[in-house]
Amino acid sequence: MRFKEIKEAYEDNVWNNFLSGGGAGDLLKSFGGNTASLLKKFPMLKDIISDKSKGDDEIQPSLNATDAMATKTNTGSIPGKSNTRGNPVSSTSSKGSANPQQISSYLSSKGLSRIHVAGIMTNIKHESNFNPAAIGDGGTSGGLFQHHGPRFQAMVGAAGPNWKTNWKGQIDFALSEPTGRQYVSIPFRTAQEASKWFTINFEIPANKVAKANDRSRDVNQFA
Numbered sequence: 001m002r003f004k005e006i007k008e009a010y011e012d013n014v015w016n017n018f019l020s021g022g023g024a025g026d027l028l029k030s031f032g033g034n035t036a037s038l039l040k041k042f043p044m045l046k047d048i049i050s051d052k053s054k055g056d057d058e059i060q061p062s063l064n065a066t067d068a069m070a071t072k073t074n075t076g077s078i079p080g081k082s083n084t085r086g087n088p089v090s091s092t093s094s095k096g097s098a099n100p101q102q103i104s105s106y107l108s109s110k111g112l113s114r115i116h117v118a119g120i121m122t123n124i125k126h127e128s129n130f131n132p133a134a135i136g137d138g139g140t141s142g143g144l145f146q147h148h149g150p151r152f153q154a155m156v157g158a159a160g161p162n163w164k165t166n167w168k169g170q171i172d173f174a175l176s177e178p179t180g181r182q183y184v185s186i187p188f189r190t191a192q193e194a195s196k197w198f199t200i201n202f203e204i205p206a207n208k209v210a211k212a213n214d215r216s217r218d219v220n221q222f223a
Helices: 003-019 024-029 033-039 056-062 066-072 100-109 114-128 151-161 167-176 180-187 189-205 207-216
Strands: none
Touching: 100 114, 100 167, 114 180, 114 189, 114 207, 151 167, 167 180, 180 189, 189 207
């Protein structure tokens, strides 16, 4: 196994420990008790761990909401799990809704290739129809990517109280996740290939392979 693969596996393991309710103490131990290093590695936790100087006992209460959600939603502890049951997404209106052109331009500004942008855009269309305030799975999934369970709570913590209008924050969070970083690093040959990978590995809906094939048929709209 190459160093990059070992590093990604280690980061995924730390992320899984956090989502599955391992507690702040265990998470901090993974970083030698250094909260600053933890936040540097996972910037999406900055709103959950609001004060870098806090100790384990002070940080733990701020994670209770996430831990409780992990207990209620077992499938939500899997990174990338989204809209798991395939339930309809509500069409909650939002003043901060972004049109596809804005989202595409923002993704490009983050350094993503045209192929990577098209793969993500296709999945956003099917997950939320570009509505950052969309809610699904009976209230357990939300946002552009329909982050599910504990991941939904982590996204809200990263994007802030205005997460329903902060579509850029939702995108930043998605790209900072281990699976999001992995997606960006893969040199896909076609937009269809990128779209399928994103569906299967990042979104992971029910019947993921069939849905990946179905979604990839729309990719030319964004390629």
